[in-house]
Amino acid sequence: MHQNWGKLLFIHWRIEENLIRPLIPKALEIDTFDGSAWIAIAPFTMWDIRAFPPFLPAVPGLSAMHELNVRTYVHFDRVPGVWFFSLDCNSAAAVLGARTFFHLPYYNADIKLNQDGKTIDYTLSRTEAPPAEFNASWKIGESLHYSHPGSLEFFLTERYCLYSEDDGEIYRSRIYHQPWPLQRASLVSFDSTMIESHELPTPAGDPLLHYAEELSVEIWPLEELQ
Numbered sequence: 001m002h003q004n005w006g007k008l009l010f011i012h013w014r015i016e017e018n019l020i021r022p023l024i025p026k027a028l029e030i031d032t033f034d035g036s037a038w039i040a041i042a043p044f045t046m047w048d049i050r051a052f053p054p055f056l057p058a059v060p061g062l063s064a065m066h067e068l069n070v071r072t073y074v075h076f077d078r079v080p081g082v083w084f085f086s087l088d089c090n091s092a093a094a095v096l097g098a099r100t101f102f103h104l105p106y107y108n109a110d111i112k113l114n115q116d117g118k119t120i121d122y123t124l125s126r127t128e129a130p131p132a133e134f135n136a137s138w139k140i141g142e143s144l145h146y147s148h149p150g151s152l153e154f155f156l157t158e159r160y161c162l163y164s165e166d167d168g169e170i171y172r173s174r175i176y177h178q179p180w181p182l183q184r185a186s187l188v189s190f191d192s193t194m195i196e197s198h199e200l201p202t203p204a205g206d207p208l209l210h211y212a213e214e215l216s217v218e219i220w221p222l223e224e225l226q
Contacts, residue, residue, distance in 0.1 A: 001051050006214035007113060007120060008044035009138055009185055012156055013203035015039040020072055023198060024083055025165045027225075031073040031080055033155045039085075039203065040156070041194050043068040043122045043134065045113055065091040066111035068124055068134060070194050073155070074163055076170065076225060081161035085198050088126055088134075102173060102222060103166035107132075119188065132197040140211050141184030153182065157210060164222070171222040177215050185211035 017030050017037040024030060030037050047064040070085040088109035089095050095106040109126045124134040147153035157180045164171045187209065196202060 001049065001219050003046050003217045003219065004048045004214060005044055005046050005217055006212070007115070008042060008212045008215075009120075009122075009136075010157060010208075010210040010212075011041045011043075011136075012038050012208040012210075013040075013205065015072075015200075015203060019200055020085075023085060023200075024072070024074060025170060027170050028074040028076055028083060028163055031075050031155075033152055038073060038156060039195060039200070040071050041068065041134070041192060042071060043113075043124070043136070065089055065094055066113055066122075066124075068109070068111065068122075068194065070198065073159065076163060076172065079161060079172070080159060081163050081172065082159045083163050086132070086194070088124055088132070088194075102162075103164040103171060104162075124194075126197075130197045132194050133192065134194050135189070135191045137188040137190075138185050138209070138211070139188060140213075141186060144182045144184060144210075146179045147182065152208075153210065156208075157182065170225045172225055173222050174220040176218040176220075180210075180212050180215060183211045183213070185209040 014036040015038060020037060045066045067087060067089045069087040071082050074081060074083045084104055087104055087106045089106055090109055090111040092108055095108050098104045098106045107126050108128050109124050111124045114121045118140045119137060121137045126132040161172050161174050
């Protein structure tokens with residue numbers, strides 16, 4: 001399918017690998033940078049959601065929505081990708097579809113995104129168990145140079161597949177997009193239990209922030225991995 005992602009904030013912290021290892025299938029290796037695993041919260045919005053080929057029309061009620069995911073980074077057979085601990089969305093139909101066809105841990109949530117100039121306010125309240133909340137405000141900063149292979153920014157953001165698991169089987173979906181047009185960002189306020197809802201400790205220290213205004217994305221069907 002085709003999607004546009006935007007108003008996206010990557011909020012990253014270092015995390016001890018042993019804390020997240022029990023939450024990830026053994027077949028997947030945790031990806032690290034300079035010896036550290038990373039965990040992230042990524043709130044964003046999406047629009048122009050439609051099936052391939054790109055000229056197919058959008059489905060009414062499913063063409064735009066807000067989403068927030070909690071994620072880390074893994075690899076299988078040396079192919080790096082994203083592992084999602086949870087994904088919250090304000091479209092019940094999208095939640096059902098992603099659970100069914102992508103085996104992803106989606107949850108229904110009430111989500112609101114408001115922007116006033118360079119400041120974005122994003123609020124989320126999950127409407128099913130386990131409970132989770134997210135309330136944050138951030139200011140958009142200056143543009144950054146495109147990240148290059150070997151840099152931390154590239155490791156954290158340039159991920160071109162996602163992994164999921166169902167009944168002991170591992171699946172991979174390929175994702176295509178241009179390099180992220182990253183910008184600086186600064187938090188005005190932040191209050192979240194998204195990571196804690198997975199019985200993980202609250203990350204220590206200030207997070208590393210990157211913002212992206214808009215990106216066009218193509219997502220391919222799942223393939224089962226042997």
